[in-house]
Amino acid sequence: MKLNELALIGVATATVVSCAPAKNEYASYELYPVRSGSLTEMEYTPEVTNFTLWAPTADEVRLMLFDAGDGGHAYETVSMVSDKEGTWTAKVEKDLIGKFYTFNVKIKDKWLGDTPGINAKAVGVNGKRAAIIDMRATDPEGWAQDKRPALASPADAVIYEMHHRDFSIDPSSGIQHKGKFLALTEEGTLSPEKLATGIDHLKELGVTHVHILPSYDYASVDETKLDENKYNWGYDPQNYNVPDGSYSTDPYNPSIRIKEFKQMVQALHKAGIRVVLDVVYNHTFNTAESNFERTVPGYFYRQMPDDSFADGSACGNETASNRPMMRKYMVESVLHWLNEYHLDGFRFDLMGIHDITTMNEIRKAATAVDPSIIIYGEGWAAKAPQMPEDSLAMKMNTYRMPGIAAFSDEMRDALRGPFNDNHKGAFLAGLPGGEESIKFGIVGAIKHPQVDNDSVNYSKASWAEQPTQMISYVSCHDDMCLVDRLNASIPGITPQELAKLDKLAQTAVFTSQGIPFIYAGEEVMRDKKGVHNSYQSPDSINAIDWKRKAEYADVFAYYKGLIQLRKNHPAFRMGDAELVRKHLEFLPVEGNNLVAYRLKENANGDAWEDIIVALNSRKEPAKLVVPEGKYTVVCKDGFINENGLGTLYGSEVLVPAQSALIIYK
CATH class of the missing domain: 2.60.40.10 (Immunoglobulins)
Structure with missing residues (x-):
């Protein structure tokens, strides 16, 4: 969640944020x-x-x-x-x-x-x-028998972030329950070109986790006027422990939304897909009129020295996770979603507002239910929270939160350009300087002898103890989607270049040692008409056009191939820092805009002896010196085939322009 969205959400609170909390007999x-x-x-x-x-x-x-x-x-x-x-x-x-x-x-x-x-x-x-x-x-029929799909390690996760409405609302989805929880229960849905959509599309793609944007009861959509099609992402919490009525078929019946949410989870589990819920415990939609403030004024929010409400969320308030009852509340809320709704993970919005102790307590409680539950979040705040930085769940403190991951904006912005300037490119645009930050992301934000942290864009030190504590991504809901960003940052980009660079970006994401994460629809070259922050935009901006699946069949096949390559080859998901340091070796390159590395010695038990990955964003082919040998090509020119696309011999290879090359011995 980002500041322009936050400021707008916070309008409702603007007249109350300066109110001092009520004082009472407690000192x-x-x-x-x-x-x-x-x-x-x-x-x-x-x-x-x-x-x-x-x-x-x-x-x-x-x-x-x-x-x-x-x-x-x-x-x-x-x-x-x-x-x-x-x-x-x-x-x-x-x-x-x-x-x-x-x-x-x-x-x-x-x-x-x-x-x-x-x-x-x-x-x-x-x-x-x-x-x-x-x-x-x-409880839907068979709910007692519902089970989480197997997940041996968080390194095996492939996360797909989606909004209920975006995913199913377009007529091309072929889905009956458009914009509803039940959209993810429908099988056999097809695009006009007779290609799979909905849950069948997710199975075909091969993702392991669906990350749904906030789906608890949020404030901004009037459930009595759903025919108005008012849109929001849901980062405006009202009741944290109830599904939102706008995604149910009957918001007036309290049982319906609960049952339909469970049906959604059940259907995804049957499809072999886990469910992650986006949670926003860091602030509430309004302040003086919130459930917290009407119950125990002042307690659940942090204050400034003058007793006005602190505002690390830029929404008018920040919750006080460090106070015992707020901490207890957050832990119990997470357990409610795990036990009542069988969820499999949580993404914490503005996690940097919460204190480290609370996040570790949440991890401990989730582990007691199931150690395979994944927890990750934004390792930052919108403004400086009212707690010392070294006590907060900021990205730089991730190493102090075992089993909790943070998003890597280092790798993201090194690939596509900085968040605060949509028109500025980076590695994908052929600009030099991002290579070391990409290497930082490839190793999973851990210490690695070949990563020069002094040259990394935002972090001058590693912040992950294990590579599974880093979420690897190039775009998500609250920013330009990848297609829009490439269009905005590379003037005159051709459709052919657009597809090539899109594939190159995701190759970096899926071959990194972090947990890969993609934004829904990117596998079919989704665009949002250039809108950077579409949290209140209409369906014409946010909806995924499923006709693109046929139009960009090669891109979909590439994403699917990347996911399958990662699943089939444990070298890409070692899940252990010592193994990464032992087996991942960056290769020397000449010039800029080329990053190459080797996964050596049957890394993590991989059947392939040596794997070389090269990422070339230059507009011309790049020469790369490799260890002498006979190599099978599995990724080249925007195509992936594990059975082989050809054979290379010798100690030098040519990496095609604006694309990735993956070869193995």
């Missing part, structure tokens, strides 16, 4: 009582429903019961009773199934306003009221 936030056990706020049985809200600074708390998820007034108001550890409790001895509820907290003669609580697990339309449902009734 500091560190002295607030911590609720033991689960943070569950509603426990239902047909005989009795128990409500528990943590609100240690409240003078009074009311529970309101409603017949509907929106409109009308409460049919009953229940006074809650102050209890231990800062909680307030109420017991309703009747069957409340199908009803809705809110809490209202009073502090110093002021009622703060209705909230579904901070921990609602089901909500009505637009998430303003929590719902009382039977969670087991939301």
Whole structure:
């Protein structure tokens, strides 16, 4: 998520960010009582429903019961009773199934306003009221038998980042449930050219993980007006523990969104694909009116020295992961998605706002469920958070967070150019200077004797302890997609050059020792009409046009071939820093815009004895000196064939212009 998107999302908070948090009898936030056990706020049985809200600074708390998820007034108001550890409790001895509820907290003669609580697990339309449902009734048939697809190592992951609407909304998708969770359950969907789309396309491509953009209940799309087709990426959290209603077929029925989300996960698991959820615990959509602030004012957010809200997210607030109840909340939320929805991983937005201890606690909790769950995030913040940098989950501190990965903007920008200038190119544009940063990415951001960190663009030291702590990518949702970036940064680029350089970029990504990550649709040369930040753009900008799969069949085949090459050859995914240092050797090259390396001595048990990868962004072929031998060519001129594209002999090879060459002994 980037600043121009953030600033717009933050408009709703602009009038409240300077409000000082409420003060009370506790001398500091560190002295607030911590609720033991689960943070569950509603426990239902047909005989009795128990409500528990943590609100240690409240003078009074009311529970309101409603017949509907929106409109009308409460049919009953229940006074809650102050209890231990800062909680307030109420017991309703009747069957409340199908009803809705809110809490209202009073502090110093002021009622703060209705909230579904901070921990609602089901909500009505637009998430303003929590719902009382039977969670087991939301399980699709066979849910108890649902299993995560096998994943031996995070090095084996291939991540595909997508937005529900982008992926399925275009008429060319052939998908019935366009823009919905259920779009990813439909099999046999075809483009007009009779090529696979949807979940069948993902299987054909060979990805192991689908990373879905934020799919919890977010604020910016009015679920009562879905015919307006209002678009958002979802980085504006409202209720963290409930799927968003705009992706369900009925946002008014609290059970439907939950069941359909589970059906999506189940279908992807059956297809052999894991599911990663993009989570945005670093800020909330609004501040004064947020569920957090209406429950325990000030506690869940960090403050500036003058008591105004800190704003490391550039959205009007930053959450205080370092405070015990916020940390506990984040850990429990992650566990809820893992256990209730069978998710397989998380991508943390602006992870650098969170403290290292909290991220390590989350990793520990996830590992206890399943060690193969992957966790990665943006190792930066939008502005400086209100904590010392050495205590935050910033990219430079990744080595202190085992089992957690960060995105490598070093490799990304060395390939295509800096984020802050769409029109400036880099290696792909034939500009010199990015080679060392690309090498930094190829080894997975670890220490390597042949990487000169003084010449790396953003990091003057390695930050990953293991290569699987680096996400390797060249573009993602919140930036120009790769096609647009190449068009913008290389004036006069021809369609042929565009396809060649697109393939070259992804060869660097998929042969790197980090975890490869691609943006949905790049495998069919998706463009977004040059829009850099499309978080509110219409479908005409964001939708994937599936007719491109036929038009760019060679590009799709190349991406598919890269993924298969990586899967078939463990040399490209060693997953261990010592193995990378032992087996990955950069080859000397003359001049700029050429990077070459050798994976030697049957690296990581690979059947191929020596593998050489050369990346040439020059407009002319490049000579490369290699160890003497007989080599089989498996990647050349934009084609991949593991059975061989020819044979080379001797100690010198020619790397074709603006493309990659991969050969092996």
